[in-house]
């Protein structure tokens with residue numbers, strides 16, 4: 001569903017720029033390639049690294065060429081003031097129901113609750129403003145910090161079999177879900 005169709009449903013027409021105090025989330029642009037590449041190079045075994053700054057730029061150019069709210073992965077950056085401190089990837093769903101997110105912080109930005117705040121900020125926007133039914137994140141069972149971040153942000157462990165099949169959750173992975181409340 002592209003932006004025009006989304007607007008007819010009363011939803012937003014462009015990707016959001018969000019803020020919580022001095023923490024901001026905005027769409028990544030091709031000129032952010034070096035920052036994005038640097039953040040990803042510290043994600044350890046939990047995220048696939050970007051091969052080079054040029055590869056990162058190509059991916060961001062391809063994402064920027066897509067209309068907002070067309071299905072697929074989009075990249076957002078987390079900023080503290082003017083400093084890029086992390087990223088959040090968002091997979092917009094073909095059917096406008098469940099989005100998937102993934103995230104990381106630069107090592108220097110860890111241990112201060114920034115990921116939890118960012119995940120909550122984007123998750124709430126997706127449910128309350130974009131009208132999705134839910135936001136999921138899939139983590140490795142051994143990634144205790146990520147699982148703690150998700151629970152603190154309001155994405156709880158979820159055993160829904162249909163969601164496990166849809167998101168191809170593997171035995172060593174865990175699916176977390178933030179669902180829209182029934183009265184929303």
Ligand SMILES: CC(C)(COP(=O)(O)OP(=O)(O)OC[C@H]1O[C@@H](n2cnc3c(N)ncnc32)[C@H](O)[C@@H]1OP(=O)(O)O)[C@@H](O)C(=O)NCCC(=O)NCCS
Nearest residue numbers: 043046102103104105110111112113115139144145146148
């Ligand atoms: C996941 C990540 C963003 C967390 O960063 P952070 O929010 O600064 O995390 P913290 O170090 O503050 O840890 C968050 C919480 O988990 C706890 N924690 C840390 N390691 C843990 C572990 N191995 N097991 C259980 N809990 C753990 C911390 O104590 C903290 O709890 P608290 O808020 O009650 O103090 C960061 O580690 C990162 O970028 N990792 C690499 C990429 C990644 O794993 N991304 C997730 C893929 S879905």
